[in-house]
Amino acid sequence: MLVPLDGSExxxxxxxxxxxxxxxxxxxxxxxxxxxxxxxxxxxxxxSYVEQAAETLRYQSRExxxxxxxxxxRNGSRARGELVVGHPAxxxxxxxxxxxxxxxxxxxxxRSGIGRWAMGSVAxxxxxxxxxxxxxxxxxxxxxxxxxxxxxxxILVPLDGSEVAESVLPHVExxxxxxxxxxxxxxxxRVCEYAAVPDDGSNAEPSGWEIGLRREIxxxxxxxxxxxxxxxxxxxxxxIRARSDVLVGQAAEAIADYANAQQFGLVAxxxxxRSGxSRLAFGSVAEKxxxxxxxxxxxxxxx
Numbered sequence: 001m002l003v004p005l006d007g008s009e010x011x012x013x014x015x016x017x018x019x020x021x022x023x024x025x026x027x028x029x030x031x032x033x034x035x036x037x038x039x040x041x042x043x044x045x046x047x048s049y050v051e052q053a054a055e056t057l058r059y060q061s062r063e064x065x066x067x068x069x070x071x072x073x074r075n076g077s078r079a080r081g082e083l084v085v086g087h088p089a090x091x092x093x094x095x096x097x098x099x100x101x102x103x104x105x106x107x108x109x110x111r112s113g114i115g116r117w118a119m120g121s122v123a124x125x126x127x128x129x130x131x132x133x134x135x136x137x138x139x140x141x142x143x144x145x146x147x148x149x150x151x152x153x154x155i156l157v158p159l160d161g162s163e164v165a166e167s168v169l170p171h172v173e174x175x176x177x178x179x180x181x182x183x184x185x186x187x188x189x190r191v192c193e194y195a196a197v198p199d200d201g202s203n204a205e206p207s208g209w210e211i212g213l214r215r216e217i218x219x220x221x222x223x224x225x226x227x228x229x230x231x232x233x234x235x236x237x238x239x240i241r242a243r244s245d246v247l248v249g250q251a252a253e254a255i256a257d258y259a260n261a262q263q264f265g266l267v268a269x270x271x272x273x274r275s276g277x278s279r280l281a282f283g284s285v286a287e288k289x290x291x292x293x294x295x296x297x298x299x300x301x302x303x
Contacts (some may be wrong), residue, residue: 001027002101004034004092004126005053007046010139011107015057017137017296018105022057022078023065024178027103029057029079032095034088043083050081089125101132107139108290127271127299133171135266137296153178154185155298156264158255158289161190161227165270167302169234172268175298176240186242188231189258190224191251192217221246252285256292268298 003018005011022029033050035043058079084091096104108123127134157172159165176184228244235242247254259267271286290297 001029001103001105002092002096002099003029003031003057004088004104004106004122005031005050006088006122007033007049012053013107013139014105014135014137015060017135019057019060019064021105021135022061023068025175027078029054029061030095030099030101031057031079031081032092033081033083034091035083035085036087037085040085043085047081047083050083052081054079054081088122089129092122092126093129093131097131103133103135104130105135105137107137127301130301133298133300135296135298136290138290138293154187154262154264154266156187156189156255156259156262156267158189158191158251158267158269158285159228159231160251161224164302166231168268168270168298168300169231171298171300173235173238173240175266175268176235183241186235186240187262187264188228188235188242188244189255190228190244190246191254192220192224192246192248193251217248221248252288252292255285255289259289260292260294264295266296266298267293269300271299271301 001018001022003014018029021027031050031054033046035046039046061079082095084095086094092104092106095101104126106123106126123134123136127136155172155175157168172186176186178184224246225244228246232242232244245258247258255267255269267289269286269289286297286299
């Protein structure tokens with residue numbers, strides 16, 4: 001797992017997730033700092049910073065593993081710091097591609113400290129260039145609860161009925177296979193994007209269009225439930241505990257509200273998927289979901 005850092009405390013907010021995931025999924029960690037070409041004179045300082053950060057995360061990951069009864073390696077090889085010179089987004093994607101990284105975890109912003117990155121724009125560029133999934137943490141969210149504090153580890157997986165959106169499913173299966181006795185719940189979720197029929201409180205008979213709309217919503221629900229039942233069986237066959245749910249509303253708002261209300265630890269989705277049974281443009285939906293979430297967002301760019 002690659003963890004890009006810009007020297008700020010906000011960027012380091014990913015540590016609480018990185019340490020747990022490294023222990024639970026047996027991941028090797030690489031902390032990467034990208035030094036701008038104009039900052040070559042500061043390379044020794046940045047090198048010292050990223051190596052110290054790696055030592056901190058190595059220790060925290062070992063503690064996290066021991067807390068849940070997982071034996072972790074003690075030879076110091078599971079986390080290391082690296083420094084390269086160049087433009088942050090380009091170098092992060094290049095490093096991930098050239099070093100066989102399986103996952104990038106980073107904060108969505110963090111402009112402070114000894115670094116000079118604008119992590120929001122960097123994260124956006126990395127997401128568009130990366131060939132591997134990107135785990136995004138909204139740094140500085142006041143009501144975000146740390147990964148290791150959740151009473152139950154749950155993953156919400158929004159789908160739109162398309163094969164493209166389903167490309168996230170193999171990754172969710174891997175995330176759910178954690179190395180401890182705790183079960184990870186997976187909730188597969190579908191939003192039927194139809195406007196709700198207004199209720200004026202009167203006893204008047206519904207109009208023809210209202211009846212038609214309600215019938216259409218009912219049909220969409222049944223179709224979504226049938227579709228999600230098939231996906232649910234996939235997880236059950238893989239010995240992963242899963243359930244499904246369907247809501248009516250606007251996709252991004254419904255996903256974020258549902259995730260926050262149910263206290264999910266992670267939302268996992270593809271970044272786009274405009275096909276299949278619905279009309280979700282998952283690229284823009286993912287961006288809106290991220291802005292409304294109080295938990296991290298795991299994104300896969302299909303293809």
